[in-house]
Amino acid sequence: xxxxxxxRVALLGAGAVGSQVAALLLRHEDELADxxxxxxxxxxxxxxxxxxxxxxxxxRELFTTDAESLIVGSDIVIELQGGIEPARTRILQAINSGxxxxxxxxxxxxxxxTEIFDAADQVGAQVYYEAAAAAAIPIIRPLRDSLAGDRVQxxxxxxxGTTNYILDRMDTEGAELADVLAEAQRLGYAEAxxxxxxxxxxxxxxxxxxxxxxxxxxxxxxxxxxxxxxxxDRAMMDAARxxxxxxxxxxxxxxxxxxxxxxxxxxxISVRVYPALIARTHPMANVRGVNNAVFxxxxxxxxxxxxxxxxxxxxxxxxxxxxxxxxxxxxIAGGVGVGESTRANLPVLPIGRVVTSYxxxxxxxxxxxxxxxxxxxxxxxxxxxxxxxxxxxxGDGARARLVIGTHKALEQDLxxxxxxxxxxxxxxxxxxVMRVEGD
Amino acid sequence: xxxxxxxRVALLGAGAVGSQVAALLLRHEDELADxxxxxxxxxxxxxxxxxxxxxxxxxRELFTTDAESLIVGSDIVIELQGGIEPARTRILQAINSGxxxxxxxxxxxxxxxTEIFDAADQVGAQVYYEAAAAAAIPIIRPLRDSLAGDRVQxxxxxxxGTTNYILDRMDTEGAELADVLAEAQRLGYAEAxxxxxxxxxxxxxxxxxxxxxxxxxxxxxxxxxxxxxxxxDRAMMDAARxxxxxxxxxxxxxxxxxxxxxxxxxxxISVRVYPALIARTHPMANVRGVNNAVFxxxxxxxxxxxxxxxxxxxxxxxxxxxxxxxxxxxxIAGGVGVGESTRANLPVLPIGRVVTSYxxxxxxxxxxxxxxxxxxxxxxxxxxxxxxxxxxxxGDGARARLVIGTHKALEQDLxxxxxxxxxxxxxxxxxxVMRVEGD
Numbered sequence: 001x002x003x004x005x006x007x008r009v010a011l012l013g014a015g016a017v018g019s020q021v022a023a024l025l026l027r028h029e030d031e032l033a034d035x036x037x038x039x040x041x042x043x044x045x046x047x048x049x050x051x052x053x054x055x056x057x058x059x060r061e062l063f064t065t066d067a068e069s070l071i072v073g074s075d076i077v078i079e080l081q082g083g084i085e086p087a088r089t090r091i092l093q094a095i096n097s098g099x100x101x102x103x104x105x106x107x108x109x110x111x112x113x114t115e116i117f118d119a120a121d122q123v124g125a126q127v128y129y130e131a132a133a134a135a136a137i138p139i140i141r142p143l144r145d146s147l148a149g150d151r152v153q154x155x156x157x158x159x160x161g162t163t164n165y166i167l168d169r170m171d172t173e174g175a176e177l178a179d180v181l182a183e184a185q186r187l188g189y190a191e192a193x194x195x196x197x198x199x200x201x202x203x204x205x206x207x208x209x210x211x212x213x214x215x216x217x218x219x220x221x222x223x224x225x226x227x228x229x230x231x232x233d234r235a236m237m238d239a240a241r242x243x244x245x246x247x248x249x250x251x252x253x254x255x256x257x258x259x260x261x262x263x264x265x266x267x268x269i270s271v272r273v274y275p276a277l278i279a280r281t282h283p284m285a286n287v288r289g290v291n292n293a294v295f296x297x298x299x300x301x302x303x304x305x306x307x308x309x310x311x312x313x314x315x316x317x318x319x320x321x322x323x324x325x326x327x328x329x330x331x332i333a334g335g336v337g338v339g340e341s342t343r344a345n346l347p348v349l350p351i352g353r354v355v356t357s358y359x360x361x362x363x364x365x366x367x368x369x370x371x372x373x374x375x376x377x378x379x380x381x382x383x384x385x386x387x388x389x390x391x392x393x394x395g396d397g398a399r400a401r402l403v404i405g406t407h408k409a410l411e412q413d414l415x416x417x418x419x420x421x422x423x424x425x426x427x428x429x430x431x432x433v434m435r436v437e438g439d
Numbered sequence: 440x441x442x443x444x445x446x447r448v449a450l451l452g453a454g455a456v457g458s459q460v461a462a463l464l465l466r467h468e469d470e471l472a473d474x475x476x477x478x479x480x481x482x483x484x485x486x487x488x489x490x491x492x493x494x495x496x497x498x499r500e501l502f503t504t505d506a507e508s509l510i511v512g513s514d515i516v517i518e519l520q521g522g523i524e525p526a527r528t529r530i531l532q533a534i535n536s537g538x539x540x541x542x543x544x545x546x547x548x549x550x551x552x553t554e555i556f557d558a559a560d561q562v563g564a565q566v567y568y569e570a571a572a573a574a575a576i577p578i579i580r581p582l583r584d585s586l587a588g589d590r591v592q593x594x595x596x597x598x599x600g601t602t603n604y605i606l607d608r609m610d611t612e613g614a615e616l617a618d619v620l621a622e623a624q625r626l627g628y629a630e631a632x633x634x635x636x637x638x639x640x641x642x643x644x645x646x647x648x649x650x651x652x653x654x655x656x657x658x659x660x661x662x663x664x665x666x667x668x669x670x671x672d673r674a675m676m677d678a679a680r681x682x683x684x685x686x687x688x689x690x691x692x693x694x695x696x697x698x699x700x701x702x703x704x705x706x707x708i709s710v711r712v713y714p715a716l717i718a719r720t721h722p723m724a725n726v727r728g729v730n731n732a733v734f735x736x737x738x739x740x741x742x743x744x745x746x747x748x749x750x751x752x753x754x755x756x757x758x759x760x761x762x763x764x765x766x767x768x769x770x771i772a773g774g775v776g777v778g779e780s781t782r783a784n785l786p787v788l789p790i791g792r793v794v795t796s797y798x799x800x801x802x803x804x805x806x807x808x809x810x811x812x813x814x815x816x817x818x819x820x821x822x823x824x825x826x827x828x829x830x831x832x833x834g835d836g837a838r839a840r841l842v843i844g845t846h847k848a849l850e851q852d853l854x855x856x857x858x859x860x861x862x863x864x865x866x867x868x869x870x871x872v873m874r875v876e877g878d
Binding site: 002020024028031034035037044121130131136138140142145146147148149150151168255258283298299300301302303304305306307308309312314315317318319320321322323324325326329330334335336337338339341343344350359 | 441459467470471474477577579585675722739740741742744745747753757772
């Protein structure tokens with residue numbers, strides 16, 4: 001057995017991920033030492049309640065409620081408590097006491113990332129967060145390092161397992177959202193309070209992290225446009241299927257040009273999370289259940305896709321341990337941490353300036369001239385029609401349903417046009433407006 | 440404009456990849472400086488013939504035939520000449536003069552990797568080679584770093600674009616291999632001498648690199664079992680389709696247990712390249728054309744898949760430039776390079792000890808008792824039958840064709856059993872024996 005240098009590792013949090021991280025650190029201690037070139041000594045696990053029930057049996061003497069003391073003298077601090085405080089304070093304490101940080105805390109990084117990365121830069125520490133987006137799927141290093149010499153044009157991510165599970169079951173079983181959500185809660189795929197997932201907050205945090213890496217720009221969470229899935233119903237799912245699409249909650253990070261009013265180069269970015277239509281032939285359409293995938297389009301590399309489990313304690317623990325080994329290797333190698341690359345500093349455009357195509361479903365009176373009137377409103381609004389299908393509205397013979405696929409249009413134009421359609425005498429009801437991604 | 444430290448970058452080779460690397464380094468100089476935190480100054484491009492035709496227009500004054508002088512004083516040396524010599528000598532020279540290395544040279548790393556990595560370790564240099572396997576697809580960092588805390592169980596890779604293109608067209612068009620190969624050569628998807636691709640040498644080199652990273656073991660190229668695709672014909676393709684499979688040239692890297700005769704832990708690995716059947720429902724079955732994909736199964740992370748372009752000058756240049764930026768960041772951060780992790784040192788088992796399932800196609804006399812005789816030979820050989828289909832042999836009413844799907848069996852048992860079948864009176868001909876992967 002090689003006599004390795006010993007590194008003191010402090011773990012904050014012993015929930016679903018933390019308890020697996022502790023168990024794997026202990027079980028694979030020798031193997032991890034061989035890989036890291038250093039022995040990773042788990043000095044302790046800081047928790048709120050030492051006697052709480054854990055997912056995994058762990059030696060009781062490792063637990064402490066005193067995170068502050070545990071951090072002192074640690075080489076690597078793994079923060080898996082989640083939430084903003086006390087996680088933020090503990091991470092800053094750890095950085096200032098000379099530790100490298102491993103965290104899966106997307107909420108914290110998306111809101112206080114700049115503060116934390118700046119603090120790390122000051123002392124030459126490194127912050128690792130492979131587990132903060134898409135769990136076990138390696139996406140942080142590919143964006144941060146492998147694609148560092150390329151220009152990412154677009155990322156389309158399915159980065160929230162709960163909502164993908166819900167939408168997938170609605171699609172395959174024709175179920176209603178409320179029923180699937182209730183079952184997901186029973187199965188443990190959704191939280192008792194599902195707001196963070198179904199309202200898109202979790203996906204928006206991950207989108208902010210991915211966009212920051214891809215575009216070398218600190219993207220604040222407030223700049224991410226966010227819509228959840230609660231408005232999606234079975235009829236919209238059926239209509240999507242009928243048109244060759246599936247509805248997915250997508251995190252879209254996009255490089256845009258022609259924005260010379262906000263940047264000298266005319267370049268800007270858009271970061272948005274919303275349910276959108278995606279063609280069934282697109283690789284992202286086949287991401288099923290609680291899985292995640294990230295589709296990346298880069299100028300030189302072309303299309304790339306990363307696929308895997310987007311949640312789960314042991315899966316996320318894999319990403320955390322990869323970071324721990326990386327941190328240990330860096331400790332042995334010496335040198336200061338490599339800071340985040342944010343110097344491109346591209347402006348983030350509001351949703352109104354995004355260009356996508358749309359599918360608009362209208363209920364209209366089944367009378368001559370209605371189609372011409374609708375087409376006229378679209379044309380005036382600079383929204384060009386690509387496809388049009390007219391069917392009878394369900395349950396009412398006097399009304400027709402128009403499903404209009406548009407060419408690419410400016411969101412602001414589209415939005416104003418939809419308002420005008422809604423006010424028009426010939427339109428009974430705007431049934432739905434869905435963006436189409438992935439063409 | 441920030442006044443960055445300047446790093447001297449030497450480029451060896453200006454072929455399809457090298458010329459794109461040079462063009463991108465020049466075109467994106469400011470942007471790359473912002474990302475790397477250092478200005479990447481292309482000091483020169485060493486080539487054999489300064490006046491040769493290039494894919495991209497580059498300033499003539501950059502070219503030199505004197506690689507040795509160009510390397511002197513360089514911080515980063517990008518080796519894209521390919522082949523063993525003079526690439527090996529130049530890389531060793533560069534390492535010993537204090538440079539970090541970026542290379543896409545899989546042939547060199549698979550044969551002289553240990554020598555090069557050891558030389559880098561001696562002086563604290565780092566060798567980057569994201570482009571050496573699967574071109575633009577980030578797979579080296581995910582295996583090396585993101586999964587460094589996990590235990591990889593199996594990798595199934597489609598890592599050669601040329602053979603995937605050939606097999607894909609045979610599958611979708613019912614074409615014969617020789618015709619598709621000829622067309623691939625006309626289209627530039629296959630070399631004039633296609634040996635490295637169609638005989639599996641290129642895939643075997645990549646398999647050695649992936650297995651080395653995944654299993655923390657220096658895997659010599661000679662330990663990789665290799666079979667090419669030249670034996671695949673239309674009839675085998677048709678039979679595969681009929682059974683719900685597709686034939687792909689797969690690089691399989693697998694952790695095996697129960698090998699206590701060769702290792703104290705009983706753990707060993709197998710690294711092999713061969714055409715195999717894979718179920719059409721498997722994500723790898725849908726990797727089309729010249730694309731590549733790597734499917735990774737890890738103990739904690741579960742199933743992961745990485746997908747993208749597996750070849751192409753500009754695509755590969757993306758991976759090279761990511762490495763150049765990483766090398767620059769490391770130069771700025773200081774510290775020594777992180778060596779390869781090879782301390783697990785697992786033995787590589789010969790092909791005879793691999794366990795997979797098989798599809799055996801036999802031509803037999805259509806007589807009573809033949810099936811019993813065949814089943815007897817399989818049973819004696821410890822090969823258990825999972826499925827069996829009997830059809831008439833094409834063109835001969837007196838013969839039947841037996842397609843036997845086996846349960847998992849030891850390759851050595853299978854191989855001996857097939858020999859016995861071939862010698863048996865009741866078997867006219869062993870039409871084909873294909874391994875089945877990905878169950």
